[in-house]
Amino acid sequence: MDNRNHQQQQQETSSSSVMCQLVSPEGDHLGAALYLPQNVGPPQLQEIVNHLLHNEDKLPYVFYIGDEELSVQLGAYMQQKNANVEVTLRIVYQPQAVFRIRPVNRCSATIAGHTEAVLAVSFSPDGRCLASGSGDTTVRFWDLSTQTPLFTCKGHKNWVLCIAWSPDGNHLVSGSKSGELILWDPKTGKQLGTPLTGHRKWITAVSWEPVHLQAPCRRFVSASKDGDARIWDITTRKCVIALTGHTNSVTCVKWGGDGLIYTGSEDCLIKVWETSQGKLVKTLQGHGHWVNSLALSTEYVLRTGAYDHTGKTYSTAEEMKEAALARYKKMRGNAPERLVSGSDDFTMFLWEPTICKQPKARMTGHQKLVNHVYFSPDGQWLASASFDKSVKLWNGITGKFVAAFRGHVADVYQISWSADSRLLLSGSKDSTLKVWDIRTRKLKQDLPGHADEVYAVDWSPDGQKVASGGKDRVLKLWMN
Numbered sequence: 001m002d003n004r005n006h007q008q009q010q011q012e013t014s015s016s017s018v019m020c021q022l023v024s025p026e027g028d029h030l031g032a033a034l035y036l037p038q039n040v041g042p043p044q045l046q047e048i049v050n051h052l053l054h055n056e057d058k059l060p061y062v063f064y065i066g067d068e069e070l071s072v073q074l075g076a077y078m079q080q081k082n083a084n085v086e087v088t089l090r091i092v093y094q095p096q097a098v099f100r101i102r103p104v105n106r107c108s109a110t111i112a113g114h115t116e117a118v119l120a121v122s123f124s125p126d127g128r129c130l131a132s133g134s135g136d137t138t139v140r141f142w143d144l145s146t147q148t149p150l151f152t153c154k155g156h157k158n159w160v161l162c163i164a165w166s167p168d169g170n171h172l173v174s175g176s177k178s179g180e181l182i183l184w185d186p187k188t189g190k191q192l193g194t195p196l197t198g199h200r201k202w203i204t205a206v207s208w209e210p211v212h213l214q215a216p217c218r219r220f221v222s223a224s225k226d227g228d229a230r231i232w233d234i235t236t237r238k239c240v241i242a243l244t245g246h247t248n249s250v251t252c253v254k255w256g257g258d259g260l261i262y263t264g265s266e267d268c269l270i271k272v273w274e275t276s277q278g279k280l281v282k283t284l285q286g287h288g289h290w291v292n293s294l295a296l297s298t299e300y301v302l303r304t305g306a307y308d309h310t311g312k313t314y315s316t317a318e319e320m321k322e323a324a325l326a327r328y329k330k331m332r333g334n335a336p337e338r339l340v341s342g343s344d345d346f347t348m349f350l351w352e353p354t355i356c357k358q359p360k361a362r363m364t365g366h367q368k369l370v371n372h373v374y375f376s377p378d379g380q381w382l383a384s385a386s387f388d389k390s391v392k393l394w395n396g397i398t399g400k401f402v403a404a405f406r407g408h409v410a411d412v413y414q415i416s417w418s419a420d421s422r423l424l425l426s427g428s429k430d431s432t433l434k435v436w437d438i439r440t441r442k443l444k445q446d447l448p449g450h451a452d453e454v455y456a457v458d459w460s461p462d463g464q465k466v467a468s469g470g471k472d473r474v475l476k477l478w479m480n
Helices: 003-015 042-052 074-081 299-304 317-332
Strands: 018-023 034-036 061-065 089-095 106-111 118-123 129-134 139-143 148-153 160-165 172-176 181-185 203-208 219-224 229-233 238-243 250-255 260-265 270-274 280-284 291-296 339-343 348-351 361-363 370-375 381-386 390-395 401-406 412-417 423-428 433-437 442-447 454-459 465-470 475-479
Touching (some): 018 042, 018 074, 042 061, 042 089, 118 160, 129 160, 129 475, 139 181, 172 219, 219 250, 250 291, 260 291, 299 317, 381 412, 423 454, 423 465
Antiparallel strands (some): 118 129, 203 219, 229 238, 250 260, 260 270, 270 280, 291 339, 348 361, 381 390, 390 401, 423 433
């Protein structure tokens, strides 16, 4: 081909447009397909999406073609991929948080206090307070401004296995190896009333009724090794409903945003309950071994209720309830709440329990049991931690595998997300914490420092700090 022809052809290619269809993460088309010039890249696509969605406040977006982020202009992309201009390009737009959380990179405090292993750590919904539970039978509250112990709460007779803040921030409940539950006032560190008893074996998990359904928070659900889950009312201090039906230990429980409770068990089943009378709504079957962990796509807004990154506070319960409902509705959109289960059978299932009792996807790839599953705050991603030493990242809507994070040299116990869904934290038996970058899919920060296994990690909802605890009995705070 002579040079003139070649130049002419190049000119034609550069001037021709690319047929593009913008698609939401849920798979809905945004308007009709558009002919876009080849010099259009992510900044221009961002303008187009904001315009088509009539966003008054412009939102940042990231764009994906297939599983790959589009970081160049369309023409360059077509050339790189040697793609056919005649074929419509499906471009998925994914909204990003307007604020950005910096990765934690240093240990700002190592606080002694617990005399046995730290088994649970949890920040309050507004991120201003921190609680921990330990094998030494105490619950402790920590002062984050001075980074010192605030209250030591004694009342349990055995290991404190799990703790949970009410989403309005007014209470903390703790569950022990003896099967009793204790309610604490975070402002004073005082025990509220006598322990709540009824479970015959240890408490495995606790979850509060979302604040957008009831404010101030009154009810929570506990799961136990005894095979039952129980709903408690903190004003009457009684168990109001026993959810019985599992034939083995209930390992995990979540109170969903639509008022349903989900329980996972060593009987390999997940059960869905309504909460006015405790009737069984449906049973989700599929796992071939114990269910270890459940995660809800809305979990982050359920946990934080009315509190967001702006630090706004509320004067009445009603105001808080309205703000929490608005956050929940915005996060959920028109899609149903999604549930993921992780199991000893090495697999995970993605469910949409309100729509169907068949799983939407089966997620395979882990070589050992799946210990913890957790959706990103925006519900777009799902992370799983396994005893195969890896953390895996999945599409939170389709369940499709995205990436494996390798770097830990032993079991990964727990994971936590940054509030902007851009970073993931993991804690491991290998004594380190690691921060992973979701966009580059690489290790962002390695955080050694603990002298032994790290059992518990949490990233504060305000994004400023990370807490970790484990076998070496100390609580570590990490800052950016």
